[in-house]
Amino acid sequence: MTDQTLEYVVLRCRGCQTAYPAALEYACSRCLGPLDPEYDAEEVAKRLSRDGIEAGPRSIWRYAPLLPASPGPGDLAPGLTPLVPAPRLAEALGVPGPLLLKDDTRNPTNSFKDRVVAVAVARARAFGLSTVACASTGNLAGATAAAAAAQGLECVVVIPADLEAGKVASAAAFGATVVAVEGSYDQANRLSMQAVEAFGWGFVNVNLRPWYAEGSKTVGLEVAEQLGWSLPEHVVVPIASGALLTKVHQGFGVLADHGLVERTPAKVHGAQSVGCSPVAAAFAAGVDEVTPVRPSGIVKSLAIGDPADGAEALATVRGTGGRVEAVDDSEVVEAIELLARTTGVFGETAAGVTVATVGRLAARGEFRPGERVVALITGHGLKTREVLDGRAGATVTVRPNIDALSEALEPLRPGLAVPG
Numbered sequence: 001m002t003d004q005t006l007e008y009v010v011l012r013c014r015g016c017q018t019a020y021p022a023a024l025e026y027a028c029s030r031c032l033g034p035l036d037p038e039y040d041a042e043e044v045a046k047r048l049s050r051d052g053i054e055a056g057p058r059s060i061w062r063y064a065p066l067l068p069a070s071p072g073p074g075d076l077a078p079g080l081t082p083l084v085p086a087p088r089l090a091e092a093l094g095v096p097g098p099l100l101l102k103d104d105t106r107n108p109t110n111s112f113k114d115r116v117v118a119v120a121v122a123r124a125r126a127f128g129l130s131t132v133a134c135a136s137t138g139n140l141a142g143a144t145a146a147a148a149a150a151q152g153l154e155c156v157v158v159i160p161a162d163l164e165a166g167k168v169a170s171a172a173a174f175g176a177t178v179v180a181v182e183g184s185y186d187q188a189n190r191l192s193m194q195a196v197e198a199f200g201w202g203f204v205n206v207n208l209r210p211w212y213a214e215g216s217k218t219v220g221l222e223v224a225e226q227l228g229w230s231l232p233e234h235v236v237v238p239i240a241s242g243a244l245l246t247k248v249h250q251g252f253g254v255l256a257d258h259g260l261v262e263r264t265p266a267k268v269h270g271a272q273s274v275g276c277s278p279v280a281a282a283f284a285a286g287v288d289e290v291t292p293v294r295p296s297g298i299v300k301s302l303a304i305g306d307p308a309d310g311a312e313a314l315a316t317v318r319g320t321g322g323r324v325e326a327v328d329d330s331e332v333v334e335a336i337e338l339l340a341r342t343t344g345v346f347g348e349t350a351a352g353v354t355v356a357t358v359g360r361l362a363a364r365g366e367f368r369p370g371e372r373v374v375a376l377i378t379g380h381g382l383k384t385r386e387v388l389d390g391r392a393g394a395t396v397t398v399r400p401n402i403d404a405l406s407e408a409l410e411p412l413r414p415g416l417a418v419p420g
């Protein structure tokens with residue numbers, strides 16, 4: 001299979017630096033280290049310009065010169081999601097400068113995973129694969145299943161059996177074969193590695209992982225473009241495998257390398273939940289190694305106990321002068337509600353983790369007046385709506401007449417139903 005964009009991409013081992021051609025490989029045959037795409041900078045420079053990007057498609061594909069694939073027929077065109085100011089949330093959290101939300105709930109299947117899947121599936125097709133698959137903490141299942149449905153590919157999603165019903169239902173609705181593993185995500189992931197060997201499917205986050213992870217870079221590219229081609233002073237990123245955080249930072253770097261933004265300091269902060277905080281624990285302990293944990297709690301989309309890019313994410317945070325925080329489940333639920341009530345954006349538990357972390361960082365005095373803080377809202381609240389059960393705000397049931405309505409409203413919100 002030929003694909004023009006790969007003329008100037010090789011795979012380089014993160015461990016021993018050996019370079020490989022851009023093939024369907026994900027581990028170094030010498031040291032088993034992970035492989036990352038590496039672009040020929042001169043070739044990219046020939047193709048990359050602000051004008052070219054701004055005139056491009058309204059999706060991740062506007063950054064085509066920085067992506068290792070081209071979209072095929074049926075591509076769902078994720079990305080270029082809004083970056084929205086959130087002044088009321090900033091005030092509530094004590095953020096002194098502008099707070100902006102990167103609202104990735106607006107992607108085709110309502111999470112940022114549509115970005116990574118778009119790139120991985122485009123590569124899968126270029127490699128001639130007819131079945132795509134994934135090991136998923138939830139959102140990836142829906143994104144992979146939708147892309148496969150739109151592009152006429154077979155799809156198998158492997159999930160831990162205890163996932164939220166909404167996430168399982170959406171993957172199944174798209175026609176994927178859903179395999180629920182009696183065990184954790186990390187066990188589902190290990191089973192997937194064996195399935196790669198046994199069946200030769202294209203697992204977007206296993207054998208296609210080098211390409212998949214590149215899709216995350218587009219979040220950083222878009223934020224910089226949407227800030228008028230400048231880098232934010234702070235970005236707060238939820239961590240599962242750590243790829244999103246690492247790639248957002250790489251996205252900032254590559255734009256600076258090519259002179260599209262000024263190389264100003266941009267602190268990258270990581271957000272985890274107490275129920276699964278291996279990177280936050282390593283950060284707090286001041287060590288470089290990330291020790292695997294057994295996940296618990298309500299934040300299932302971030303529940304990777306042995307994160308593939310955890311050490312990389314940790315090094316990225318430290319290199320930028322950022323922090324990694326871990327917030328507990330009650331803070332997550334409160335943050336989901338605060339976000340919804342001050343911005344109109346309904347985020348899932350990962351968004352609650354991010355927003356609660358913004359509050360933590362603000363309380364620590366990490367943000368100075370005038371500094372722009374970007375919070376990544378990576379998934380939609382309807383997917384994890386059960387965490388709000390029993391907390392619904394003001395619901396009143398009334399008989400259908402105006403006196404009953406007036407009577408019912410009075411104790412809830414005095415003054416709301418004053419005769420006008």
Ligand SMILES: *Cc1c(COP(=O)(O)O)cnc(C)c1O
Binds near residue numbers: 111112216241243302
């Ligand atoms: C997968 C996911 C993340 C984190 O992604 P990694 O790249 O694995 O760190 C964040 N938020 C949501 C909602 C996700 O589904």
Ligand SMILES: [Zn+2]
Binds near residue numbers: 013
């Ligand atoms: Zn190697």
